Amino acid sequence: MPLLFLLRLQHTLLPVRVALPEEVRIVSVLVATGLIEAEFAPVRPAGRDTASRIATVKRITEEGLAEIAKMSDAPRFVKTSMQFARGLRLM
Template sequence: MPLLFLMRLFHTPLPVRVVQAEEIRHVSVLVATGLIEARITPLPPRGPYLKSTVATVTRITEEGLAEIAKMDCAPRFPKNSMRFARGLRLM
């Protein structure tokens, strides 16, 4: 599910590289809906039937953060907190 993947991204220091096909599909859905910013890059094929792709997620957008808040699983940080100001994960 793309929203559960979004929640995983929220708890991961960004930028992050994604190489698994299922997760790249989640990235493409989240980019298309405007919840994250990412670059999806095709790689040279490794075989006649193997399509290789890598995605680099650079940030979660304000819309993505609002969607996470709706899920009510994430701690709420003020917009001027270190988490939002610098994109760092708080411990």
């Protein structure tokens, strides 16, 4: 799921604010793995026994762009691998 979110960010004008709790968790994972840079607003009470955070995604890092490139090459790699596995050669 974090990598799909990273792909979505590629097509989003940055910086972008993220407020949904699940997306904020994904942003945290992407920051921890070095794929994006983001800032987190302080936790503020949102209701009974819950807290809400907001993240602002600043940019996709070089590592993040490399990961996107790998994901973009994956279908082509799988197709090529399958053809070689069947004994076919690509011209």
